[in-house]
Amino acid sequence: MLRAFVVVVCFQFAGEALSRLIGLPVPGPVVGLALLALAALALPGLQREVEEVSDLLLRHLSLLFVPAGVGVLQYSDLLRREWLPLLAVVVVSTALTLAVSALAFTAMTKRGGEDTGA
DSSP states (O other): OHHHHHHHHHHHHHHHHHHHHHTOSSOHHHHHHHHHHHHHHHOHHHHHHHHHHHHHHHHTGGGGGHHHHHHHHHTHHHHHHTHHHHHHHHHHHHHHHHHHHHHHHHHHHHHHHHHTTO
């Protein structure tokens, strides 16, 4: 299990390094997750190896929100001053995410129906 955890952390580190070196507008852990997903597709044994540690991390996901909560408390004055623009960004980004997700789901459903001959 320790080896699998090291593998996951190494992919996160690689994603962070790649994101910073190239200047990607995507967070490093997201790049690392994409790299891990691609590697798991190419190496099926890798998926089996990291599956147990992934389940463990997902079970304790709530612990990973502690730093975010501390940040909210640390910047509470800024949040009080800038609440309206932040609220607008959250509402607009949520609406866009829902719309894009719905469009992607619709497109994939139609595509899946064509492949099965339905």
